[in-house]
Amino acid sequence: MSEKHLTKGDRINMFLRSNFQQASFNFERIHALGMTFDMVPAIKRLYDKKEDQVAALKRHLTFFNVTPGAVGPILGVTAALEESKANGAEIDESTIGSIKVGLMGPFCGVGDPIFWGTLRPITAAIGASLALTGSLLGPVLFFLAFNLIRIAALYFGLEFGYKKGVGLVQNLAGNMLQKITEGAAILGLFVMGALVSKWTTINVPLVVSQVTTDGATVTTTVQDILDQLLPGILALGLTLLVSRLLKKNISPITIIFILFAVGIVGYGLGILA
Amino acid sequence: MGLSIIQIVLLVLFGCVAGMGSVLDSFQTHRPLIACTVVGLILGDVQTGVILGGTLEMIALGWMNIGAAQSPDSALASIISTILVIVGKQSISAGIAIALPVAVAGQVLTVFARTVTIFFQHAADRYAEDANFRMIDICHITALVVQALRVAIPTFLVAGVVSPEGVQTLLGSIPEVITGGLTVAGGMIVVVGYAMVLNMMGARYLMAFFFLGFVIAAFTDFNLVAFGIMGAVFAITYVQLDPRFAEVKTAAVCSVDAADDDLDDELD
Structure with a gap:
């Protein structure tokens, strides 16, 4: 039996779906259905037998939550794990779940300061300062800048997570995420200081x-x-x-x-x- | 004169887009900067839409949904306030005064909508038993309809009845001290957003950079792009120099040295 691999098309499909991560946001399990929705192309590709598909769907319909812009890498790692499992690696159900849950904290920790503390306030404030002069460039610039960065983070995040697989978890043991978080906090705080001075009357x-x-x-x-x-x-x-x-x-x-x-x-x- | 049928239809459609944007929190169509501008386009007064959008965006700068906690709702607030300001020929500060109470009402509706969507979650659980991929996809996407209606229905109610005379009677009855006071307050409430960002960062030891940004802005005319670049330079430099991120190898050598020193001291 030949090994099963996700195609480039599957991953692009997952990336497109991840833009709608929060469509079914609910207070019971937040992104559970969203995560399953993202994983559908992978589950279809990797499992032929119906009972395997049911099991895979069920293990992703569990509580999940992360900053929507930061879901890419987690999705990539999860897909890589499912792929190894489908090819017969000794990975039990709870391993996939616990790695996914284990990544939730670190990626919220880096996603919230980057997207809500730095990227959006800065692009929005630059856009707003142009908009206050009546320039249509303000909203257009904000929309393009925020979304380009967000989309890049989703796409390249997913590819990175998929290629690294479980290796990503070891990478995190280094301090890459802490560095990014700290850098984002400095940038965000610095600009907030400037805003307090310039935009408060x-x-x-x-x-x-x-x-x-x-x-x-x-x-x-x-x-x-x-x-x-x-x-x-x-x-x-x-x-x-x-x-x-x-x-x-x-x-x-x-x-x-x-x-x-x-x-x-x-x-x-x-x-x- | 009220709005034309086409304008009402377009407003309701954009209400759907903003409502979906609000829950997705991805494309940012729910942010004042975008929503007010689009409503301005529909009503034929982009200029007012853009300026009101910029003003409300600064106020809402730190409004963010962290985890399951919901912030005031910018989608409904932006749409309703822009409609009333443009149709009723009101000032930008009247727009702020309208937007904030609506943001609270919108927040209540958001919480309601995100509770209703638990239904879709449970429906998906049942389809998973049959490995029915198609229906799982449909459950996820149709949950968006609830979020679209959350904004579209109130938008329709306001757009359907709004008239310049109505808005002017409503807002004209507000005494000058209130509108003047709200304008003054508008200049201050932006700090709530800044404070929310500060708290979310939760890094007290980095607050020095906040004060640095403040002082530089107070005494220079740099624009925000310049501040962004300077901030990035500080961030990169600091992270490179932060001893916490120094190579583990060096740290080990240091600690051995330190231990040696201790021994030497003891021998001395």
Whole structure:
């Protein structure tokens, strides 16, 4: 009996499917059906007997969750494992499941900071800053940049995982993922710092002093003093405060509405403008 | 004058696209920057759509779904606020004031929709018993319909009844202190998104880079592309120098040296 291998076409099919990873997102098993949907081309190719197909489908219909953009490598490794199993390697059902689950943590750990902490905020902020001038280039640039990188991560991630197979797990024992995570965090935090300064507007027009010399009146407001100290210092303080409140499990929406109230009261009293 | 039939149909169709984008979280059609722009195109006022999209995008910058936790919903908020702003000829700040309550309502609908889809999961379990690949595929993809309707139905309800007079009466009755206050608040609430990103990174020891970014931005006119490049340079340099990632071999030699030193010290 000749060995069974996934064709390039099967893998491209899996990659296309992985763009719809979260279509059946549900609170019971999150991506269970999504993962099975991705694996369908592989299961069809690798198993001929119906009972083997049923067993394979069932072992993927279990709880799974990862950042959608980071599913590629896990999918690749899982497909490689199924391929070895179909060719008679001594791999039992629970091994495939536990390797898959074992990869969930590390890839969420690297996927969330990369996609939601770095890639999207940066491409979206660049797009938004163009959009604020009314330029259609803003949304177009955001859409293309984000999706090109996301699609590349899915496709090359899957190919990489498939070629490395279980070897990928050993690779992770090195510190590749930690390096990427740390680098993404630095880039994300740095840009967040810049955004706090550039894109937050808090203005306190309370007048501190008014000096008239030679007919020219010089008005000094609280904001003038703060700007001399460090421009954007209030925005910085507010960001750190909100970060603390979020850590105390106060929901973002609650904080947004509190800030609404602060804005209305502050504006009414003439403290904020 | 309300919207034409074609506009309502296009809005509902895009509502479907944004709703599906919202759950997939892949193509980003649910983000304000995209959704407001497309709604602006449909309503014949791209300029307003793009600017409102940029404004809301900054507010929603850190809204992200981590694990099973759901963030406020940008899909419905973007579509409804853009419709009301363009049809009712409202200001961008009125758009912010509309968008946020709608984002909360959308979040509730999202949680509901993602609970309903458990049905599709269980249906797929039954088809797996027969190795019915085709039906498993169909279960997965039809679950998207629930998500499409989640946004399309509210969009239809608003687009079907909206009129310039209606919007103006509704928003015109809001006193000036509220709208002015909301504009002021709009400048501040962007920090909630930034704070969400900071917390998600969860790396206190790297916060120095956050402050560095802040100070450089406060005293220069660099644009965001420049900040992206500088950030990448810092990231690469830091990772290369981080002793945690130094070659294991060197680390072993070091520890042997250290042990030797200790012994030497003891002998001394």
